[in-house]
Amino acid sequence: MLALRIRWSPVAREGAERFFSEACYLMELNHSGEGLVVRTPAKLNLFLDVGKLREDGFHPIDSIFQAVSFYDELEFIPIPGEGIELVEEGIAAGKKNIVYQAAEGLLQEVGGAFPSGVRITLRKSIPCGAGLGGGSSDAAATLIGLRKLFGLQVDPQRLLDLGAQLGSDVPFFFSGGTARCRGRGEIVTPLDDVFEPAGTFHYVLVCPAIEVPTRDVYEAFDQLEANKYMTLTTEAGVDSILRSSIVEALANDELLFNRLETVACGLFAELAEVQGLLAAEGFRGFLMSGSGSTFFGLCDNADDAVSMRDSLKGAVPDGTRVLTAINVPSWSAILES
Structure with a gap:
């Protein structure tokens, strides 16, 4: 998989550590017993221009993304043992689900083991193949949620890189709000x-x-x-x-x-x-x-x-x-x- 470093424009750059720590608390995370529940929104493209195909197989875009009040919900619960258990409601993608891929990618990043096993329940409301970024939003929420749940010591910039590898829209969902997104989506300039x-x-x-x-x-x-x-x-x-x-x-x-x-x-x-x-x-x-x-x-x-x-x-x-x-x-x- 191609590793891409998210590039924040000069307007957006305030330091990856501050940016990610704010994202953890600004996205809606609620503790539920020993677990964590995350509600994560869809996005609209208020403007989208597309350039010719690049040599790396991606198209350059220039777009304005805006998060809107239409949500998926993810619940993260520690369970005995090891590994990742994904429960899907409203979708049936299994290990091909970007949520599972995000969790697996983070698992490998921390050496192949979380402090315990984890059950992730995805309650899908944002439709797939709808241009709303639901899968990308779920992926960002998974990386944020697992890092928070287990207190994982993952460098924030590395976490952002993992998100960019999963999908072009994922970087936006670490901040949300309204932003201009360029490159293949990884150059994010907030417009809030x-x-x-x-x-x-x-x-x-x-x-x-x-x-x-x-x-x-x-x-x-x-x-x-x-x-x-x-x-x-x-x-x-x-x-x-x-x-x-x-x-x-x-x-x-x-x-x-x-x-x-x-x-x-x-x-x-x-x-x-x-x-x-x-x-x-x-x-x-x-x-x-x-x-x-x-x-x-x-x-x-x-x-x-x-x-x-x-x-x-x-x-x-x-x-x-x-x-x-x-x-x-x-x-x-x-x-x-």
């Missing part, structure tokens, strides 16, 4: 200083009952001739707008953009149908998150979000989940809620 003063963002999430394989969407993206020469520049997208004006641009639907949306809708008719439904609903703006399948609409307030949610519930394809969510500006906001 401009988003938190703007208050609450209200969303309606529409999650079709299909999993969209990220690989399929990127392969279709690569097959388009124009994308073979796609280069991310500072003349468009996020860099074309003053940092202090990013929130206003998003709220006015001037920056909501996803390079993969047209590609994904061309592959899956269900996505094109949902796209059309949101276009007719009157949101301030709407977008597909990540490589799909989830779409979200931005609303003026909570009442509008509930009204539009209820309207869409009667129109979406069978099995589609429609729910409201708000932004989670930092892990401390989760603890205070």
Whole structure:
């Protein structure tokens, strides 16, 4: 597996030790008997541009990630003996589950043994293949939770590296809030200083009952001739707008953009149908998150979000989940809620 060091931009760099220790306490960790329960949120891509395939097999991205109030839950309980026991609710991936892979990776990092065995129960609510980063969020929560549960003496930067090896979205979930993510996702620049003063963002999430394989969407993206020469520049997208004006641009639907949306809708008719439904609903703006399948609409307030949610519930394809969510500006906001 390729080892990547997470690179924090100058704006974000405050020291890996301080950053990780804050993440441990800002993510919602609750003690339950001898164990630990972690609630870990989904994310939306408020902006996503993608460049041509790199020689290392990854695509460069420029994206704004925002954590939102849609959660998976993980419970960590010490058990007699050794090893990792994974109990899954709402998913059945076994040892292929990124939670198990994260725990196994950390186990090997500490020499092949935790102080005891551990039972990890994953209660899955965030759908898979939905562009919401649920698996990546679970992976970060697993690394954070196990380190906290057992008091593991793992260098924080090394833990961040382990997260980056597991998935491109994992680095974001060590901090959450709102951040600009570049590289393949590992260059994380927090934007909470401009988003938190703007208050609450209200969303309606529409999650079709299909999993969209990220690989399929990127392969279709690569097959388009124009994308073979796609280069991310500072003349468009996020860099074309003053940092202090990013929130206003998003709220006015001037920056909501996803390079993969047209590609994904061309592959899956269900996505094109949902796209059309949101276009007719009157949101301030709407977008597909990540490589799909989830779409979200931005609303003026909570009442509008509930009204539009209820309207869409009667129109979406069978099995589609429609729910409201708000932004989670930092892990401390989760603890205070």
